[in-house]
Amino acid sequence: MTEGEPQKGNTLEIAGIRIAWSFDQKQSRSINHPLVLDARSGTTLRVHNRPPPPFPQKEMTFDSGQTWALFRSGGKLILQNTSLHSEFRPSRFLFLAPDLKSGDLYVTGDAPQEVDPLGYPLNQVLWIILLAQGRGLLFHACGIDDDGKGFLFLGNSGDGKSTSAKLWFDHGMAVLNDDRIIVREKDGEFWMHGTPWHGDFGEHSSHGLPIHKLFFLRHGRKNSSQAKSGAEAVSMLLTRSFAPFWDKEGMAFTIEFCQRLASQIPCYELTFVPDGRILDFVRNA
Amino acid sequence: MVDFLDKVYKRSDAIVFRKIGIECILVPIRQGVGDLESIYTLNETAARIWELLDGTAKGIEIRDKMIEEFDVTPEEAEKDLVHHLRELASIQAIIEE
Numbered sequence: 001m002t003e004g005e006p007q008k009g010n011t012l013e014i015a016g017i018r019i020a021w022s023f024d025q026k027q028s029r030s031i032n033h034p035l036v037l038d039a040r041s042g043t044t045l046r047v048h049n050r051p052p053p054p055f056p057q058k059e060m061t062f063d064s065g066q067t068w069a070l071f072r073s074g075g076k077l078i079l080q081n082t083s084l085h086s087e088f089r090p091s092r093f094l095f096l097a098p099d100l101k102s103g104d105l106y107v108t109g110d111a112p113q114e115v116d117p118l119g120y121p122l123n124q125v126l127w128i129i130l131l132a133q134g135r136g137l138l139f140h141a142c143g144i145d146d147d148g149k150g151f152l153f154l155g156n157s158g159d160g161k162s163t164s165a166k167l168w169f170d171h172g173m174a175v176l177n178d179d180r181i182i183v184r185e186k187d188g189e190f191w192m193h194g195t196p197w198h199g200d201f202g203e204h205s206s207h208g209l210p211i212h213k214l215f216f217l218r219h220g221r222k223n224s225s226q227a228k229s230g231a232e233a234v235s236m237l238l239t240r241s242f243a244p245f246w247d248k249e250g251m252a253f254t255i256e257f258c259q260r261l262a263s264q265i266p267c268y269e270l271t272f273v274p275d276g277r278i279l280d281f282v283r284n285a
Numbered sequence: 286m287v288d289f290l291d292k293v294y295k296r297s298d299a300i301v302f303r304k305i306g307i308e309c310i311l312v313p314i315r316q317g318v319g320d321l322e323s324i325y326t327l328n329e330t331a332a333r334i335w336e337l338l339d340g341t342a343k344g345i346e347i348r349d350k351m352i353e354e355f356d357v358t359p360e361e362a363e364k365d366l367v368h369h370l371r372e373l374a375s376i377q378a379i380i381e382e
Contacts, residue, residue, distance in 0.1 A: 060316055061316065062315075062316050062317065063316060063317050063318075064317075064318055065317060065318050230305055231305040231306060231308035231309070231310055232326070234303075235310060235324050235326050238310075238312065245312070245315050246314065246315065246316060247314075248299075248301055248314050252301050252303070255301060255310060256303060259303065259305055
């Protein structure tokens, strides 16, 4: 961790979206947390160290097949940390109110971590859900702060995001994150923000800055770039994002967001050789 | 081929789409990750067919529109239309009325 820890007290703020939590009374005594909620928070959670109340029926919304599932029950959106088909029982359930402004987190087994009681992957999925409300999008991407110029490198696993992060870091530039970057709009500009959810390269920062250029990464035998635009660029953005594929309204916003991003920021497909020459190549693209 | 020309199709409610330039992007709403790469880009002809699939026009009427709007013969228009309808049906993007 290099700077700007996003966690502070009973809140977690990432890319300007803040959640706050309080532990239920029995637990708050045991871990010495007061029941004080942060009025600036977008979502306030109450954390219970016990199994959830029974829910009658599940209306499936999305199942990742492995680490999480989302469903509706009793008017609430419920997120659990296993697939509905998993042989393992979930140890975390997040019940969200329809307006997403409040919720209850039920934790069994290990006590919830004070800095982030949601844990992986519920923390990331909650941000995906909140971003889909017209706020932005989480990308599979590496973000670099090149002395105030933001370069966003998008790619799926193995495309070179962590390699790129290390190269730029070794040349003195700040790495926002090598695997997960949130993009939001601010005053007509697209900003990229670091997240705590890094990949192989551990250095990261929670700060944000405007995006100068964005690149779709590919390993190659030489450094080369090709401009991308229109539907092709939008499609490449979508396939490198964590889009709310279960949410029609959220998906409509997401496509439109990618369209505006691709029309405002120069986009390139970048093949690169992993050595220092790529830095000037990117700067001059 | 005659089958497609006689039928009326509409766009599925489970598809989110957006026109981008002359092309159109389709994204199916889904409940699992199996097909996360399934984002479809329609070219100019397919995008126009997609627009015309309003649940009232028969295939043959769409074909006639294509003949009017594009520089194609009736045979070419029919072949294109049937090809794109088959593709759209295969990804459950359209529903027969």
